[in-house]
Amino acid sequence: MRFISAHASHSHWATALERALAQVAAARAQPDTIARPNLGIVYFTDAYASAAEQLLRELRSRTGVAHWVGGVGVGIAADAQEYFDQPALALMLLQVPARDFRVFSGLKPLQPAASGWRGAHTALVHGDPAAPEMDDLVRDMARRTAAGHVFGGLVSSRTQATQIADDVLHGGVSGVAFSARVAMAGGLTQGCEPVGPARAITRCTQNVIYTLDGEPALSALLEDLGEPRLELPRLAPRLRATLAGLSHASGGAQSGRPIGAETTLRHVVGLDPTGHGVAIATALEPGMCVRFCRRDVNAARRDLIRLCAEVREELEQRREARQAATQQTAGFAGPPLTSVPARGAVYVSCAGRGGAHFGGPSAELALVRKHLGDIPLVGFFAAGEIAGDRLYSYTGVLTVFGEDPVM
Secondary structure (H helix, E strand, O other): OOOEEEEEOOOOOOHHHHHHHHHHHHHOOOEEEEEOOOOOEEEHHHHHHHHHHHHHHHHHHHOOOOEEEEEEOOOEEEEEEEEOOOEEEEEEEEEOHHHEEEOOOOOOOOOOOEEEEOOEEEEEEEEEEOOOOOHHHHHHHHHOOOOOOEEEEEEEOOOOOEEOOOOEEOOOOEEEEEEEOEEEEEEEEEEEOOOOOOOOEEEEEOOOEEEOOOOOOHHHHHHOOOOOOOOOOOOOOHOOOOOEEEEEOOOOOOOOOOOOOEEEEEEEEEEEEOEEEEEEEEOOOOEEEEEEEOOOOOHHHHHHHHHHHHHHHHHHHHHHHHHHHHHHHHOOOOOOOOOEEEEEEEEEEEEEOOOOOOOOHHHHHHHHHHOOOOOEEEEEEEEEEEOOEEEOOOOOOEEEEOOOOOO
């Protein structure tokens, strides 16, 4: 049974909610959707941030669903539609066995397995971008799961960095953990194109690289950009579009490989012409591998299609195995496999990836729908994306719930 998604835009949050709930009512009347939702995900743009407590109360009252997680974004995603710079909200209603999920936050920490709770295998995590040591918080959340893997993102807002986890919250991390019985597939898409080879940092101070493979870092950057000399302000637009792909693994940034999950992307934020240094928006260590990259529409599209194909293949393999086991037990052949075996999806993308980065409004979500079908989907455009045990930038994190809980 499919989860239920709904979304709407209006200048007043209550009217948008009414429209979304009308969609929910229509979906609940369909035979292929869940009958008894018990968990909700809600994302809303920052125009509604000040009304978060009222919104949460209405959601509980009108849907009968007690447990809600989510938060605010400068943009949100719903099915094949993205909403940027406009008041909007998106909902998803899930049906998950009560023993297989737990909502958590700083007010209600995630507990180990106990009676009535099977324990965390993975988790959807939301965080506050202003919280100190967020990288450590993400790693700690991943360590609390059996898979060592969480997914989600940092809420984004020009007003209040609001999170929802059975309460309206600010600061730290929150979300919902799922047991191993909840089938999921997903991954990360970077979508950047390398402009030069991988090099090792041989001298740096805090966030400034001075030498790469023993040579001046600024010279290496200009070489990768195909520029014989530093000419500002002519080069300023290209420098603003340049990212540094950083990896701790010795083989993580090999020149012949695409940008993968082992690499974190950070902006080039300044230059030191006198010291031939390049400043990066993160702390650095000697020995890290660096590859300068650029955001590229075609690379982003190819990598998102690759991720969708991998998710689809994993879900279909699970369904084929499940159907084969059923046929062996029952002694007859089931119906042919057609649609993607998914109940719903959560997609968290960087606030800098939406719209024009994929060629037009909602083009990113249209690609997901084209390659996964019209499964219910909600998400938001984040101030940082969470995948595995790390915090990323300029990425997309896709998580798809499989047809049935793992038995």
